Amino acid sequence: MNKSKGQVQVGIKENFIQFFLLVVINLFVGSMVGLERTILPIIGEENFGIASTSAALSFIVSFGFSKAIINFFAGDLADRYGRKQVLVIGWFIGFIVPLLVIFAHAWWVIIVANIFLGINQSLTWSMTVNMKVDLAKSDQRGLAVGFNEFAGYLGVALMAAVSGYVASTYSLSPEPFYIGIGLVIIGIILSLIVKNTDQHLKLQSKQQKNRAQSISIGEVFKQTSWKDRNLSSSSFAGLTTNLKDGMAWGLFPIFFAAGGLTVGQIGTVVAVYPAAWGFFQLFTGLWSDRIGRKKLIVSGMFVQAFSLWFILFVDTFSLWIAGALLLGIGTAMVYPTIIASVSDVAHPDWRARSLGVYRFWRDSGYAFGALLAGLIADTLSVHWAIGLVAILPFLSGVISFSRTDETLQTK
Numbered sequence: 133m134n135k136s137k138g139q140v141q142v143g144i145k146e147n148f149i150q151f152f153l154l155v156v157i158n159l160f161v162g163s164m165v166g167l168e169r170t171i172l173p174i175i176g177e178e179n180f181g182i183a184s185t186s187a188a189l190s191f192i193v194s195f196g197f198s199k200a201i202i203n204f205f206a207g208d209l210a211d212r213y214g215r216k217q218v219l220v221i222g223w224f225i226g227f228i229v230p231l232l233v234i235f236a237h238a239w240w241v242i243i244v245a246n247i248f249l250g251i252n253q254s255l256t257w258s259m260t261v262n263m264k265v266d267l268a269k270s271d272q273r274g275l276a277v278g279f280n281e282f283a284g285y286l287g288v289a290l291m292a293a294v295s296g297y298v299a300s301t302y303s304l305s306p307e308p309f310y311i312g313i314g315l316v317i318i319g320i321i322l323s324l325i326v327k328n329t330d331q332h333l334k335l336q337s338k339q340q341k342n343r344a345q346s347i348s349i350g351e352v353f354k355q356t357s358w359k360d361r362n363l364s365s366s367s368f369a370g371l372t373t374n375l376k377d378g379m380a381w382g383l384f385p386i387f388f389a390a391g392g393l394t395v396g397q398i399g400t401v402v403a404v405y406p407a408a409w410g411f412f413q414l415f416t417g418l419w420s421d422r423i424g425r426k427k428l429i430v431s432g433m434f435v436q437a438f439s440l441w442f443i444l445f446v447d448t449f450s451l452w453i454a455g456a457l458l459l460g461i462g463t464a465m466v467y468p469t470i471i472a473s474v475s476d477v478a479h480p481d482w483r484a485r486s487l488g489v490y491r492f493w494r495d496s497g498y499a500f501g502a503l504l505a506g507l508i509a510d511t512l513s514v515h516w517a518i519g520l521v522a523i524l525p526f527l528s529g530v531i532s533f534s535r536t537d538e539t540l541q542t543k
Contacts (some may be wrong), residue, residue: 135475144276146400149265150424151276153326154267154284157219158260160319162287164226164252166406167312168290170296170399172242173385177213180239185514186506187239189382191246196378196498198250203495206258207488208349215259216265216328222255223319230312233305234270256319257284262484265475266336270541271421273475274337274537277468278417285410289403291315296399321478340454347482362477363486365536366470369429370494372528373466374408376436376502378407380459387514391447408460409467414447417468425473425538426532432465433529439523444515470494 144151172191176182209218225248226310232245261280268276295308302308347419356363388398420428439459443452471487478486501521508517 135193140335142267142268142332142335143274144267147332150327150329150525151267151279153322154260154263155279157319157322157326158257158280158283159287160315160322161226161256161260162284162316162406162410162461163291164249164287164312166288166291166403167230167295167308168246168249168403169292169381169406170305170385170395170402171299171308174299174389175242176239177386179304182239185383185386186503189378189502189506190239190243191376192382192502193499193532194243195250195253196245196374196495196500196502197352198247199254199494199498200494200496202251203258203488203491205488206254206354206491207262207293207484207486209255210259210262210484214328214381214511215263216323216326216329218255218310219259219263219266219323219326220320222252222259223323225255225318226252227321230309230316230322233309233312236305240291246282252490253288254495256323256497258488260281260284260327261471262487263326263329263472265483265487266293266332270415274417274420274425274468274472276414276417277418278472280467281417281471282413285406285413287410289410291406292406292486293399293403296402297397300395300399301326302347326529332458333480340508349481350481351486352478355475356478356486360477362536362539363474363490365532366429367490367493368434369466369528369532370490371497371500372433372524373436373470374442374494374497374535375501375504376521376525377463378498379505380440380501380518381498382502383505383509387518388452390463390514391452393449393452394422397449401456405456405460405463408457409463410460412464413468416464417472418467420472421540424538425469426536426538428465428469429473429536430529432462433466433525433532434468435459435462437522437526437529438525440518444519445514473539476541503539514532541542 228248229245232241238241262279264276297309328344358364384402437454439462443455474490505517
């Protein structure tokens, strides 16, 4: 295709400025989650006297279910009203989150704040990844998603460390959450600058004629959830990955505090995990474009399981850092790869909806992980909760190995 002025082209290089701007936007999207990651479980115990682990993890349940439910509709909203419009709306909803936490007088206010955080994350993160996939060629999807998730989880890691430092220097609240107001303002400004990707999507749709294009949201749900073995296996892998993360989000601060670490040390360990998760996605996404999706998904699920068991059986700060690093690498192996795999299978006309269904199941894992981990921790112990949850990503690795095909489309 010859390049001409004003002509829409698909490709990361051809759309570098817009692609880079979307990377930066997702850095701030992830920072909204990182703001809470270190300190909210501790706030529940110290500021509101939440003794039950299940009750303390209720904010993750509210976050996970709201994010999952909105994910289901986000793709359809994007197809109807445009990616950019949904992105901007998501950022305005984000304003509510730090304000509610700052003025929270009871734990239920924190839970409500996390409902809005889930909505914010669903609309903004979904749109940045969809817009990058719209801009990328079919053999660049792993790289595109890798950059998106790298930026998002780099933001999670940086803000997890910063919020832990601010909390240890000043107090658990409100000082760390003043930063959140600034994050939202920057996110809105950048999202108003970025261009929509509807023309790139139309071009991809014209180029891909090998599947029926007219498909209802109900049929997309069935295909992604159970009818298509590649899409459904991806959904289960995503669910178990975030189920593990929901457990880690809620129990790691409690587990490491019981191990004698300070708030600052906890912030460091908690930050290493998403930092590795984010950083290595730069390479794993690109790697999946070279060697295929299946190998990385299967091995990444196994690495996640063994990392959790490793963390359980060591008891020093340095070894916990190593375990968190390994857990992040395992997560990085699967996170962009699964999204790229779903994008490989779904037609451009219903890809956003299929990704929405996948993200519905994946982010339900946050809630299921918090519920399961809290129940096991209250019944048995935090140690048992971590160890038993690790079985699920291991099982997903077995299922992905035995049930899925290689989905990378090679020319």
